[in-house]
Amino acid sequence: xxxxxxxxxxxxxxxxxxxxxxxxxxxxxxxxxxxxxxxFDDAGRPSMDVLAAxxxxxxxxxxxxxxLDPHLAEGVPSANILRxxxxxxxxxxxxxxxxxxxxxxxxISRDGLTYTFYLDPAGRWSNAEPVTxxxxxxxxxxxxxxxxxxxxxxxxxxxxxxxxxxxGSAEPETLGVSALNETTFQVRLDDPTPYFLGLLxxxxxxxxxxxxxxEHGSAHVRPGRLVSNGAFVLADWQVRSRIVLDRNPHYRGQxxxxxxxxVFYPLEDENTEFNRFRAGDLHWTYQVPSGQFRWLNEHMSExxxxxxxxxxxxxxxxxxxxxxxxxLELRRALNLAIDREIITQRVSRFxxxxxxxLVPAGLPDYEPPVPDFAAWSQQEREEEARRLYQRAxxxxxxxxxxELRYNTSENHRKIAVAVAAMWKQxxxxxxxxxxxEFRVFLQNRAQRRVTQVFRAGWIGDYQDAFTFLELFHxxxxxxxxxxxxPSFDRLLDQIAAERIPSRRRNLMVEAERMLLADQVxxxxxxxxxxxxxxxxxKGWQENVMDQHLSRHMFLVQxxxxxxxxxxxxxxxxxxxxxQADLEDNGPESAEAESxxxxxxxxxxxxxxxxxxxxxxxx
Amino acid sequence: MxxxxxxxxxxxxxxxxxxxxxxxxxxxxxxxxxFDAERALPPEIEANLAAKYHLDEPLVFQYARYLxxxxxxxxxxxxxxxxxxxxxxxxxxxxxSFTLGAIALVLALLIGIPIGAWAALRQxxxxxxxxxxxxxxxxxxxxxxxxxxxxxxxxxxxxxxxAGGWEFTPSRxxxxxxxxxxxxxxxxxxxxxxxMIEVLHSSxxxxxxAKGMPEKTVLxxxxxxxxxxxxxxxxxxxxxxxxxxxxxVERIFTIPGIGSYFVQGALNRDYTLVMGVVILYxxxxxxxxxxxxxxxxxxxxxxxxxxxxxAS
Numbered sequence: 014x015x016x017x018x019x020x021x022x023x024x025x026x027x028x029x030x031x032x033x034x035x036x037x038x039x040x041x042x043x044x045x046x047x048x049x050x051x052x053f054d055d056a057g058r059p060s061m062d063v064l065a066a067x068x069x070x071x072x073x074x075x076x077x078x079x080x081l082d083p084h085l086a087e088g089v090p091s092a093n094i095l096r097x098x099x100x101x102x103x104x105x106x107x108x109x110x111x112x113x114x115x116x117x118x119x120x121i122s123r124d125g126l127t128y129t130f131y132l133d134p135a136g137r138w139s140n141a142e143p144v145t146x147x148x149x150x151x152x153x154x155x156x157x158x159x160x161x162x163x164x165x166x167x168x169x170x171x172x173x174x175x176x177x178x179x180x181g182s183a184e185p186e187t188l189g190v191s192a193l194n195e196t197t198f199q200v201r202l203d204d205p206t207p208y209f210l211g212l213l214x215x216x217x218x219x220x221x222x223x224x225x226x227x228e229h230g231s232a233h234v235r236p237g238r239l240v241s242n243g244a245f246v247l248a249d250w251q252v253r254s255r256i257v258l259d260r261n262p263h264y265r266g267q268x269x270x271x272x273x274x275x276v277f278y279p280l281e282d283e284n285t286e287f288n289r290f291r292a293g294d295l296h297w298t299y300q301v302p303s304g305q306f307r308w309l310n311e312h313m314s315e316x317x318x319x320x321x322x323x324x325x326x327x328x329x330x331x332x333x334x335x336x337x338x339x340x341l342e343l344r345r346a347l348n349l350a351i352d353r354e355i356i357t358q359r360v361s362r363f364x365x366x367x368x369x370x371l372v373p374a375g376l377p378d379y380e381p382p383v384p385d386f387a388a389w390s391q392q393e394r395e396e397e398a399r400r401l402y403q404r405a406x407x408x409x410x411x412x413x414x415x416e417l418r419y420n421t422s423e424n425h426r427k428i429a430v431a432v433a434a435m436w437k438q439x440x441x442x443x444x445x446x447x448x449x450e451f452r453v454f455l456q457n458r459a460q461r462r463v464t465q466v467f468r469a470g471w472i473g474d475y476q477d478a479f480t481f482l483e484l485f486h487x488x489x490x491x492x493x494x495x496x497x498x499p500s501f502d503r504l505l506d507q508i509a510a511e512r513i514p515s516r517r518r519n520l521m522v523e524a525e526r527m528l529l530a531d532q533v534x535x536x537x538x539x540x541x542x543x544x545x546x547x548x549x550x551k552g553w554q555e556n557v558m559d560q561h562l563s564r565h566m567f568l569v570q571x572x573x574x575x576x577x578x579x580x581x582x583x584x585x586x587x588x589x590x591x592q593a594d595l596e597d598n599g600p601e602s603a604e605a606e607s608x609x610x611x612x613x614x615x616x617x618x619x620x621x622x623x624x625x626x627x628x629x630x631x
Numbered sequence: 632m633x634x635x636x637x638x639x640x641x642x643x644x645x646x647x648x649x650x651x652x653x654x655x656x657x658x659x660x661x662x663x664x665x666f667d668a669e670r671a672l673p674p675e676i677e678a679n680l681a682a683k684y685h686l687d688e689p690l691v692f693q694y695a696r697y698l699x700x701x702x703x704x705x706x707x708x709x710x711x712x713x714x715x716x717x718x719x720x721x722x723x724x725x726x727x728s729f730t731l732g733a734i735a736l737v738l739a740l741l742i743g744i745p746i747g748a749w750a751a752l753r754q755x756x757x758x759x760x761x762x763x764x765x766x767x768x769x770x771x772x773x774x775x776x777x778x779x780x781x782x783x784x785x786x787x788x789x790x791x792x793x794a795g796g797w798e799f800t801p802s803r804x805x806x807x808x809x810x811x812x813x814x815x816x817x818x819x820x821x822x823x824x825x826x827m828i829e830v831l832h833s834s835x836x837x838x839x840x841a842k843g844m845p846e847k848t849v850l851x852x853x854x855x856x857x858x859x860x861x862x863x864x865x866x867x868x869x870x871x872x873x874x875x876x877x878x879x880v881e882r883i884f885t886i887p888g889i890g891s892y893f894v895q896g897a898l899n900r901d902y903t904l905v906m907g908v909v910i911l912y913x914x915x916x917x918x919x920x921x922x923x924x925x926x927x928x929x930x931x932x933x934x935x936x937x938x939x940x941x942a943s
């Protein structure tokens with residue numbers, strides 16, 4: 014009869030299941046640590062009395078980085094680590110603004126074609142050697158050398174001769190860069206490129222240590238070999254387990270760095286990452302479980318951080334084939350029939366911002382053109398949609414049959430279903446949904462043979478509207494819509510050559526207006542960055558580029574923690590300690606301490622109420 | 632026996648070659664390439680990448696190059712994890728997967744066989760029904776349900792064990808090992824029970840009992856050994872599968888084994904990585920099937936491989 018023991022065991026498991034993560038019922042509310050009040054000393058640094066004894070930052074970081082060679086890296090997980098390991102000529106402050114990095118200042122010639130960077134003489138590699146202008150010359154030549162096969166090398170395309178070198182018709186030595194002396198680095202551009210400084214925070218433009226690369230080849234990025242010039246240095250790398258960075262004692266600003274160690278955990282599964290955050294293993298997550306916005310906002314609002322991001326989610330029409338070729342009215346009808354509020358509030362549900370534009374709002378020098386129908390009510394849009402649909406030759410008896418293609422993902426599927434339902438409801442369109450594995454989808458999109466309407470999305474590479482607009486140049490490799498408008502191409506060429514910022518801005522607004530008027534895309538929403546952050550982690554700010562350098566961050570003590578208590582415990586003990594401490598505080602005091610609701614920007618907290626537009630859960 | 636072993640090992644080479652050829656061309660047929668991304672590469676950069684990885688050569692040349700490479704035990708560079716060779720990745724991941732798999736396997740045998748034998752001895756009694764029902768549940772509940780439940784219970788609700796992450800420490804291994812072992816325990820218990828019942832009804836057991844042999848000797852020496860034959864057959868492929876890791880368990884517990892490479896490698900079109908793990912899996916299957924055959928001979932005295940009459 015001992016086998017009946019199985020029943021209580023199962024019952025316990027099922028009880029656990031009752032508080033499981035399925036749907037919006039969500040798991041049991043966790044108890045988050047409550048930070049002490051932040052106090053700064055006279056120098057504006059956080060007071061030593063409030064800092065946690067152990068400054069080890071644990072960051073969830075999405076998938077395993079493809080590489081830690083800054084010149085070969087692509088993707089956000091690599092970039093997050095590389096921005097901690099290396100420092101480019103420019104870097105970003107906690108707000109995401111471009112500030113001097115390895116170069117303490119720079120001059121730009123009147124024609125906008127020559128940039129002269131003056132390197133910080135205190136700049137050091139992690140092996141104590143000085144960072145020189147020659148290091149940058151060698152590194153940038155390496156980026157454009159075809160033998161390096163750097164996939165992001167086009168970031169240096171504005172530099173004189175870069176394109177010819179990439180194409181193999183010129184030698185890397187002819188690149189328009191030179192070292193005027195030990196600490197002066199000069200760059201010559203082919204065209205004035207107002208966003209050029211923005212490119213300098215991208216890992217592709219970071220310097221690498223020549224001697225290490227020449228000695229170890231592609232293995233120069235291994236722990237113990239990687240020589241970097243950033244605030245941290247690579248200490249350990251267990252593939253798909255963790256990447257550990259230690260504070261770089263030779264970093265030029267090392268006295269400002271409070272974090273002693275950063276551990277990046279590659280965590281692909283959002284639920285796994287969430288569980289580890291709840292168990293106290295992480296201070297910072299890369300993502301949050303989709304579809305749990307409401308629960309998280311109710312129970313973990315002090316940890317949930319949602320902010321506008323520099324990216325747009327849209328659908329695109331294939332303009333080279335039936336039925337969308339030369340059928341502006343039909344495209345506009347389909348665009349008008351979509352209710353973006355419903356998609357963001359009831360489908361994607363993570364505070365995404367409904368959008369009618371390609372370029373996301375939030376750029377300092379760019380005001381996106383608003384289409385006429387943005388101010389209409391949804392009912393007015395739908396009426397106009399029906400009128401245009403009929404003018405395009407379709408009706409209830411002769412409905413449009415269209416194919417909507419997206420790549421495999423639960424979120425994409427839900428959004429596609431919603432779009433198809435809206436088309437059906439408003440216009441009577443019959444939609445066939447096609448779901449494809451990502452690389453098959455990309456190939457089909459690029460070939461433009463089988464696509465009609467397809468999902469697309471874009472996160473800007475640098476802080477400039479051009480990073481979005483250039484996608485639709487008729488010669489661009491990712492112009493999967495097949496948009497070929499000579500006027501638009503001409504505008505883009507003018508923007509590339511324009512030196513006066515205000516004129517350039519007007520040209521970009523005009524280009525976006527033209528693109529939207531041509532109904533090339535069906536914008537849905539502006540992406541948001543979303544993550545869970547331990548309330549004890551301070552020193553960081555939400556920013557539209559979503560760049561967060563560990564060197565700006567620090568950990569403060571939690572309340573009720575005895576000040577002289579040894580804090581160096583192993584992970585399990587630490588979690589147990591936190592939980593024990595929190596038993597005293599309880600979740601109520603946690604909420605009272607950190608204010609209410611979701612903050613859309615730390616600097617401008619925006620309490621979430623059911624009436625808040627755009628972020629209302631359902 | 633030695634002759635037989637050598638022959639079996641020699642026959643493994645064409646099998647492996649066939650596997651390599653098949654896998655090599657199959658992955659190349661899949662649409663899309665390793666360097667496709669949402670951000671399209673300019674043609675000149677695409678050409679540089681193709682040249683660096685020899686993807687611009689005719690496929691047959693690439694195949695010949697690959698064969699020559701693996702003849703020197705070099706699986707080549709990974710197309711996705713650019714800082715590592717496939718050898719590096721397997722060398723880092725395989726010990727993790729092997730350790731977890733081996734512990735789960737031993738655990739499954741130690742628990743599954745006694746449960747199966749015990750249920751067989753109590754055939755059609757409540758204990759038998761209960762054990763087999765639990766086993767059925769073990770088989771039918773997938774590991775992607777079991778794993779989160781275990782985390783919820785032991786890591787989050789009770790706080791006894793970590794929610795994931797990897798180190799060679801018992802506390803990090805407990806939950807993944809249980810998740811891996813549970814369905815296997817259930818399978819082994821059911822197979823053992825079925826085959827034990829069959830053996831217990833055979834005439835040589837009746838004879839042994841009639842001769843007054845102690846029940847313990849009858850069960851352990853005479854009944855259990857032949858009853859294990861089907862379990863051994865099951866173990867061949869199952870061991871190869873469990874030792875090469877599980878995608879689901881690795882993902883949920885964030886374990887850096889090689890199981891995920893089967894899926895991630897294919898999705899990323901990381902040709903060399905997929906080939907590496909497929910070849911490893913192939914070798915393990917061949918090896919374990921060979922071991923199974925050797926174990927057969929040990930467990931069943933009627934099987935002798937070097938006896939020409941029996942072997943033929």
